Amino acid sequence: MNCTHVEKLIALHVENDLNGEQERAVAGHLTACPGCRALADEYRASQSMLRLYTPPEFDNAFFDGIRRNVREQIAGDAAPSIFARLAHQLSPRRMAFAASLALLLLVFGATALRRSHERPQVETRGRQLAATGGVTPGSELRFEHETGKRHGREFESDALSHSKSATAGRNDNTKAREALLVTRRRSNPPASQTEEAQRNTPDKFTAAPVFENANSVVAQSTMQVQDTNAAEIAQHNAAAATTTPTLRIELQTGDPNIRIIWLSPVAADSPLTK
Amino acid sequence: MAGEIADIVLMTDKLPQIERAQLPEDSFAALIARARTGDAAAFEQLMVCTQRRVVSVAWRMLGNREDARDATQEVFLRAYKYLGTFKPEQDFHGWLYRITVNVCRDIGRRRGAGGHGVEFASYESERARGALETIAASDDSEELAVLAQHRRIVARALATLPEKERAAIVLRDLEGLSTEEVARALGSSPATVRSQISTARTKLKDYCSRYLQQRRQR
Numbered sequence: 431m432n433c434t435h436v437e438k439l440i441a442l443h444v445e446n447d448l449n450g451e452q453e454r455a456v457a458g459h460l461t462a463c464p465g466c467r468a469l470a471d472e473y474r475a476s477q478s479m480l481r482l483y484t485p486p487e488f489d490n491a492f493f494d495g496i497r498r499n500v501r502e503q504i505a506g507d508a509a510p511s512i513f514a515r516l517a518h519q520l521s522p523r524r525m526a527f528a529a530s531l532a533l534l535l536l537v538f539g540a541t542a543l544r545r546s547h548e549r550p551q552v553e554t555r556g557r558q559l560a561a562t563g564g565v566t567p568g569s570e571l572r573f574e575h576e577t578g579k580r581h582g583r584e585f586e587s588d589a590l591s592h593s594k595s596a597t598a599g600r601n602d603n604t605k606a607r608e609a610l611l612v613t614r615r616r617s618n619p620p621a622s623q624t625e626e627a628q629r630n631t632p633d634k635f636t637a638a639p640v641f642e643n644a645n646s647v648v649a650q651s652t653m654q655v656q657d658t659n660a661a662e663i664a665q666h667n668a669a670a671a672t673t674t675p676t677l678r679i680e681l682q683t684g685d686p687n688i689r690i691i692w693l694s695p696v697a698a699d700s701p702l703t704k
Numbered sequence: 705m706a707g708e709i710a711d712i713v714l715m716t717d718k719l720p721q722i723e724r725a726q727l728p729e730d731s732f733a734a735l736i737a738r739a740r741t742g743d744a745a746a747f748e749q750l751m752v753c754t755q756r757r758v759v760s761v762a763w764r765m766l767g768n769r770e771d772a773r774d775a776t777q778e779v780f781l782r783a784y785k786y787l788g789t790f791k792p793e794q795d796f797h798g799w800l801y802r803i804t805v806n807v808c809r810d811i812g813r814r815r816g817a818g819g820h821g822v823e824f825a826s827y828e829s830e831r832a833r834g835a836l837e838t839i840a841a842s843d844d845s846e847e848l849a850v851l852a853q854h855r856r857i858v859a860r861a862l863a864t865l866p867e868k869e870r871a872a873i874v875l876r877d878l879e880g881l882s883t884e885e886v887a888r889a890l891g892s893s894p895a896t897v898r899s900q901i902s903t904a905r906t907k908l909k910d911y912c913s914r915y916l917q918q919r920r921q922r
Binding site for chain 2: 438441442444445447472473475476477479480481482483485486488492493495496497499500501503504
């Protein structure tokens with residue numbers, strides 16, 4: 431074992447912290463090497479100085495004060511809170527009842543808050559749509575839900591299945607794409623306009639094939655359709671399917687979940703029907 | 705240098721040992737068991753049995769009386785709080801040492817933001833504490849001054865060590881714990897503790913050697 435190796439072990443050797451083999455090797459080297467022996471003496475001297483570092487004498491008052499502070503702190507932490515005292519006074523049965531009641535109140539409150547948050551949005555958006563145009567006075571604005579696919583593909587009206595899903599309480603987190611559609615129905619068309627004029631001037635909607643990013647149309651994002659609307663949709667589709675041909679114009683907005691379908695009755699002898 | 709230190713060692717051999725409350729091992733285990741159930745008197749007795757040991761380590765780690773007092777209080781509060789997690793087969797003193805080291809580390813870090821520092825023992829305080837009363841040559845002022853100066857040097861040297869090295873050398877060389885006990889207290893392996901001790905002793909040796917070399921040159 432050379433001096434370089436021994437120098438690294440002397441710090442442990444002076445306090446007998448080496449294992450048997452290392453201890454014998456270092457001890458043997460020290461007997462033959464005065465330089466390493468002097469180094470070992472330095473280590474022993476500093477260790478002796480270290481042992482001079484004893485704490486001062488602390489009297490009983492010092493320790494009594496420590497224990498008193500600890501006792502006071504423990505007693506202070508152990509003071510029961512108002513909830514703990516209340517829980518202690520109530521029987522387990524009453525505690526369970528109170529906990530159940532609190533839970534029910536929480537659930538009802540959360541549900542009520544959520545519903546109150548949704549309805550104003552529907553009404554507000556309806557008013558916005560009426561105010562921004564695309565709807566002439568006297569027209570009827572209807573909100574429809576249609577089960578469909580992403581933009582670029584045709585939406586299929588499925589009012590009946592939709593009414594079922596609405597009843598089941600589907601929301602915008604469902605996998606099937608739902609698009610909120612705005613249909614415009616002329617309940618009282620102006621008498622001065624011809625049917626062709628009505629047909630060709632659909633107010634402020636642009637009659638065009640389905641295309642992307644129809645930002646001129648304002649629509650509401652996904653929302654739940656009320657059951658009453660589902661019945662109206664079914665009625666409208668049934669009437670449109672059985673009586674007169676209907677011009678169907680679909681507009682895809684920038685939101686892939688929103689597609690606007692404009693349905694307009696067309697005269698039987700109109701060129702559009704051919 | 706060896707001759708100077710040898711004289712001081714002879715004087716300190718006669719320093720009185722600090723007495724600690726000792727209980728038979730089975731009584732101590734029963735005390736711990738009662739304290740775990742919430743027996744306040746039992747916990748009080750536990751504090752009496754271990755307070756000097758905790759204060760000693762805290763003082764050596766932090767270097768001043770006020771921090772040592774604060775650390776000791778915090779150690780016992782944590783011990784009370786976590787006594788339920790103490791397993792009867794564990795070594796209670798080792799468990800308490802671990803809490804003490806952690807508390808001293810926390811206080812030392814807070815002290816970095818402004819707190820007490822290492823207090824250096826003066827010649828007058830050394831006489832006042834009565835630790836030197838058994839020294840044969842009690843009128844030898846120079847020897848007492850040298851002793852006080854050496855304590856200051858050691859305090860400074862320990863203060864320069866990183867927390868873990870300081871804790872390792874205090875527990876091993878001053879508190880007398882084995883390497884394995886130190887490892888359990890520090891949450892390290894024995895090999896790591898040996899490395900930390902070796903480094904700490906080397907730094908201490910270099911610090912003391914420089915001081916003694918300067919003293920010889922005067």
